[in-house]
Amino acid sequence: xxxxxxxxxxxxxxxxxxxxxxxxxxxxxxxxxxxxxxxxxxxxxxxxxxxxxxxxxxxxxxxxxxxxxxxxxxxxxxxxxxxxxxxxxxxxxxxxxxxxxxxxxxxxxxxxxxxxxxxxxxxxxxxxxxxxxxxxxxxxxxxxxxxxxxxxxxxxxxxxxxxxxxxxxxxxxxxxxxxxxxxxxxxxxxxxxxxxxxxxxxxxxx
Numbered sequence: 001x002x003x004x005x006x007x008x009x010x011x012x013x014x015x016x017x018x019x020x021x022x023x024x025x026x027x028x029x030x031x032x033x034x035x036x037x038x039x040x041x042x043x044x045x046x047x048x049x050x051x052x053x054x055x056x057x058x059x060x061x062x063x064x065x066x067x068x069x070x071x072x073x074x075x076x077x078x079x080x081x082x083x084x085x086x087x088x089x090x091x092x093x094x095x096x097x098x099x100x101x102x103x104x105x106x107x108x109x110x111x112x113x114x115x116x117x118x119x120x121x122x123x124x125x126x127x128x129x130x131x132x133x134x135x136x137x138x139x140x141x142x143x144x145x146x147x148x149x150x151x152x153x154x155x156x157x158x159x160x161x162x163x164x165x166x167x168x169x170x171x172x173x174x175x176x177x178x179x180x181x182x183x184x185x186x187x188x189x190x191x192x193x194x195x196x197x198x199x200x201x202x203x204x205x206x
Contacts, residue, residue, distance in 0.1 A: 003061055003083040005030075005175070007068025008076035008150050009091030010143060011124070012101040014164040015069035018091055020185035021168070022066045025177045031067035036119065043119065046071050050122035057082045071123045076150065087175065090150050093164035095140045107133055 005027050007018060019030040029035070036042045049055045050071070057079060061067060068091070072079060080088060110125050110133055125133050128146075132138040151161060160174040168179045 005066035
């Protein structure tokens with residue numbers, strides 16, 4: 001199948017809603033961290049990638065039409081080269097509200113993890129944030145730099161910068177799709193996050 005859409009935005013920028021939206025538009029199934037954690041073989045694959053093993057991207061995303069969220073988002077450079085026809089969607093939100101959402105959801109899991117080889121530690125904490133997940137200023141700086149680097153890497157023909165809460169119109173216009181006759185999906189608020197993680201895995205940090 002190959003990926004048609006690559007989500008390059010960090011987790012907590014509406015990635016689960018974007019996943020659901022892409023699936024409604026026919027770009028599914030869409031990869032997401034919630035598509036990794038319940039499957040030991042996928043967890044093992046990403047642990048190996050995070051430890052330096054050369055990935056077989058076609059195999060990793062076999063059967064999927066799109067990917068959003070971590071761990072894929074942290075490999076947007078590699079994925080955009082491997083799938084050169086894929087569109088890039090960069091989901092964004094206000095940096096301070098993004099950090100606050102992270103601090104209420106993902107960061108407590110990472111801070112309390114005793115598995116230093118987990119996907120959360122190796123990919124999110126170390127690869128993305130250089131281990132500085134207790135440094136708000138550093139994390140916001142990384143968040144903003146990631147946005148700037150992606151926007152500098154692609155033209156508007158390939159890249160959509162999608163602001164959280166923008167609804168169907170920009171996404172459908174970018175992908176050349178009709179606007180569905182249903183509301184844009186909403187899910188995975190900070191309040192819902194803990195229950196969803198618990199539902200997909202007994203080891204939430206991956």
